[in-house]
Amino acid sequence: MPQSADVNRQIVLNERPQGRLTDNTLRLATTDVPVAGPDQMLVRTVYMSLDPYMRGRMNDAKSYAEPVAIGGVMTAQVVGQVVTSNLAGYEVGDYVLNMSGWQDYAVSDGAEVINLGKDPQNSSWALGILGMPGYTAYAGLLKIGEPKPGETVVVAAAAGPVGATVGQIAKLKGCRVVGIAGGAEKCAHIVDTLGFDACIDHKAPDFAGQLAEACPDGIDVYFENVGGKVLYAVLPLLNPFARMPVCGIVAWYNLPGLPEGPDMAPAIMGTLLRMKVKMQGFIIFDSFPPSVYQEFRKDMMGWIEDGSIKYKEHMVDGLENAPDAFVQLLDGGNFGKMVVNVGA
Amino acid sequence: MPQSADVNRQIVLNERPQGRLTDNTLRLATTDVPVAGPDQMLVRTVYMSLDPYMRGRMNDAKSYAEPVAIGGVMTAQVVGQVVTSNLAGYEVGDYVLNMSGWQDYAVSDGAEVINLGKDPQNSSWALGILGMPGYTAYAGLLKIGEPKPGETVVVAAAAGPVGATVGQIAKLKGCRVVGIAGGAEKCAHIVDTLGFDACIDHKAPDFAGQLAEACPDGIDVYFENVGGKVLYAVLPLLNPFARMPVCGIVAWYNLPGLPEGPDMAPAIMGTLLRMKVKMQGFIIFDSFPPSVYQEFRKDMMGWIEDGSIKYKEHMVDGLENAPDAFVQLLDGGNFGKMVVNVGA
Numbered sequence: 001m002p003q004s005a006d007v008n009r010q011i012v013l014n015e016r017p018q019g020r021l022t023d024n025t026l027r028l029a030t031t032d033v034p035v036a037g038p039d040q041m042l043v044r045t046v047y048m049s050l051d052p053y054m055r056g057r058m059n060d061a062k063s064y065a066e067p068v069a070i071g072g073v074m075t076a077q078v079v080g081q082v083v084t085s086n087l088a089g090y091e092v093g094d095y096v097l098n099m100s101g102w103q104d105y106a107v108s109d110g111a112e113v114i115n116l117g118k119d120p121q122n123s124s125w126a127l128g129i130l131g132m133p134g135y136t137a138y139a140g141l142l143k144i145g146e147p148k149p150g151e152t153v154v155v156a157a158a159a160g161p162v163g164a165t166v167g168q169i170a171k172l173k174g175c176r177v178v179g180i181a182g183g184a185e186k187c188a189h190i191v192d193t194l195g196f197d198a199c200i201d202h203k204a205p206d207f208a209g210q211l212a213e214a215c216p217d218g219i220d221v222y223f224e225n226v227g228g229k230v231l232y233a234v235l236p237l238l239n240p241f242a243r244m245p246v247c248g249i250v251a252w253y254n255l256p257g258l259p260e261g262p263d264m265a266p267a268i269m270g271t272l273l274r275m276k277v278k279m280q281g282f283i284i285f286d287s288f289p290p291s292v293y294q295e296f297r298k299d300m301m302g303w304i305e306d307g308s309i310k311y312k313e314h315m316v317d318g319l320e321n322a323p324d325a326f327v328q329l330l331d332g333g334n335f336g337k338m339v340v341n342v343g344a
Numbered sequence: 345m346p347q348s349a350d351v352n353r354q355i356v357l358n359e360r361p362q363g364r365l366t367d368n369t370l371r372l373a374t375t376d377v378p379v380a381g382p383d384q385m386l387v388r389t390v391y392m393s394l395d396p397y398m399r400g401r402m403n404d405a406k407s408y409a410e411p412v413a414i415g416g417v418m419t420a421q422v423v424g425q426v427v428t429s430n431l432a433g434y435e436v437g438d439y440v441l442n443m444s445g446w447q448d449y450a451v452s453d454g455a456e457v458i459n460l461g462k463d464p465q466n467s468s469w470a471l472g473i474l475g476m477p478g479y480t481a482y483a484g485l486l487k488i489g490e491p492k493p494g495e496t497v498v499v500a501a502a503a504g505p506v507g508a509t510v511g512q513i514a515k516l517k518g519c520r521v522v523g524i525a526g527g528a529e530k531c532a533h534i535v536d537t538l539g540f541d542a543c544i545d546h547k548a549p550d551f552a553g554q555l556a557e558a559c560p561d562g563i564d565v566y567f568e569n570v571g572g573k574v575l576y577a578v579l580p581l582l583n584p585f586a587r588m589p590v591c592g593i594v595a596w597y598n599l600p601g602l603p604e605g606p607d608m609a610p611a612i613m614g615t616l617l618r619m620k621v622k623m624q625g626f627i628i629f630d631s632f633p634p635s636v637y638q639e640f641r642k643d644m645m646g647w648i649e650d651g652s653i654k655y656k657e658h659m660v661d662g663l664e665n666a667p668d669a670f671v672q673l674l675d676g677g678n679f680g681k682m683v684v685n686v687g688a
């Protein structure tokens with residue numbers, strides 16, 4: 001069932017997953033296409049973003065955002081097109097960035113919407129390099145990581161939209177940059193196309209040894225996207241006064257509970273203490289002042305225009321395929337920013 | 345064998361401890377009293393400081409300082425008195441602050457020595473409230489913790505010289521302050537004498553529940569001195585944008601290896617991420633610019649003079665009793681700043 005003007009397909013949370021997602025976690029539902037009231041507009045989803053943070057919204061845990069309710073539409077940012085508008089500043093045909101969720105249509109009063117205009121180039125990039133992942137990479141690296149020329153920056157999940165951008169910005173800042181990714185194909189892309197100095201395959205049996213070899217001067221900045229064994233391989237290599245922006249721990253998102261031991265907490269805390277490390281978690285929506293966003297837009301537009309930043313999308317066709325694609329994303333099976341073509 | 349002019353008693357590292365200290369870890373040795381050469385002075389130990397960081401020096405691990413060699417004299421800061429001097433600026437009878445180590449006599453060329461003058465009041469305080477522990481508390485709390493009036497500050501090891509000072513400074517800054525200590529006597533002192541709002545006994549069976557009750561508005565600053573179960577009780581209470589100066593993890597210093605599971609790392613890293621927490625390890629010697637030390641001296645002298653900061657020492661008599669006292673310190677058996685009276 002493709003997108004149509006007559007029905008609104010939704011992917012809703014059917015039950016909270018205990019660990020990995022199952023076929024029962026999400027389900028497809030259909031409703032009538034909603035109608036825009038006064039001072040509202042109706043937005044049709046064109047591209048939908050899939051991001052690891054969505055896994056957290058499936059849990060009923062204290063966090064920075066409300067969990068998705070059982071039966072509720074999953075959260076997502078989308079690039080959409082205005083179908084009907086009773087809202088000043090938005091015309092039929094305008095492309096917009098909106099938190100529509102995993103569905104074909106959403107009504108909006110304009111809150112947190114960005115108007116991309118009638119004919120944006122690469123409109124889906126607003127979900128990636130020019131949007132949340134790009135801004136996350138920029139602010140986390142530069143404002144928390146504070147890399148200095150000549151320092152060694154290590155980036156986990158380096159083939160993902162955040163990691164790939166972190167590494168490229170670090171190269172622009174004069175750092176030695178080592179990526180970590182899953183598989184030879186991703187690693188080749190990271191070195192050959194993105195220009196990292198090295199990339200280590202975390203699936204290699206001697207991963208920790210290879211990482212140490214690639215960082216002969218230790219690690220000054222570790223951009224944390226994954227946690228787990230990657231973090232444990234990084235810890236012994238951290239230099240005095242190293243900085244760790246903590247952006248994600250995707251290796252642990254599917255955990256139903258705490259994993260078996262040994263308890264690595266003393267290793268983490270001991271390294272922090274002995275090496276005087278700063279670790280800081282951040283959420284792009286509220287960890288930085290608006291001025292940082294303005295810096296980001298200006299710098300990133302310039303870097304994309306002059307070709308110094310490369311960007312890769314992993315496009316999936318069809319809203320109905322979003323659940324499988326999301327499972328693939330959590331398993332590291334994506335290669336580039338995962339975007340669902342819902343109605344392009 | 346008390347201190348004498350004829351022999352230099354030393355406590356040396358006999359073997360590296362695997363876990364807890366044993367009777368074989370340290371041993372008493374004697375040497376001749378050293379002789380001051382040109383541009384040197386001979387310092388007789390009066391008071392010697394015992395601090396948890398010394399446990400780390402017994403390990404042969406990558407750290408911020410060189411480990412003590414097998415057969416080497418254990419590291420310690422002391423208040424000493426000049427016995428002979430060929431060094432400009434130091435006269436016989438002057439009291440000095442010096443890194444003499446666990447021994448009766450040491451020769452110094454004046455490096456890293458502070459001259460306390462002929463008749464300092466409470467000279468041993470230079471090892472505590474006016475020295476390294478006091479400065480550690482001040483800089484860690486104010487420069488990393490950045491407490492704001494009305495916020496909740498939780499301090500581990502609150503009866504120790506660092507923790508007691510952290511809490512009193514936080515009170516002066518207008519915070520709600522909750523201490524954590526071992527036993528009813530310490531907790532009573534912390535509330536009644538030091539003026540904390542509450543103190544929770546970490547030996548209580550429902551410690552975590554009591555801590556949560558004492559922090560109805562969550563925790564904004566957690567000053568980490570201990571790690572272990574205290575850290576695990578704090579994690580779920582941390583507020584968004586909480587700050588954690590990491591000063592010590594004494595609960596884990598005696599670990600021979602990583603403890604059994606579950607692995608708490610996902611809980612630590614997940615809290616950091618969701619709550620946007622900053623954790624920062626620091627070492628007082630090199631984590632702050634000299635201007636912070638000047639601020640500390642000025643503020644602390646003022647607070648002591650006007651009575652707004654209280655200070656308690658746990659005095660142990662005799663160098664020969666230092667090893668047992670150090671074991672007691674690591675077990676939390678001290679009540680106040682532990683100082684050994686070597687030759688007062």
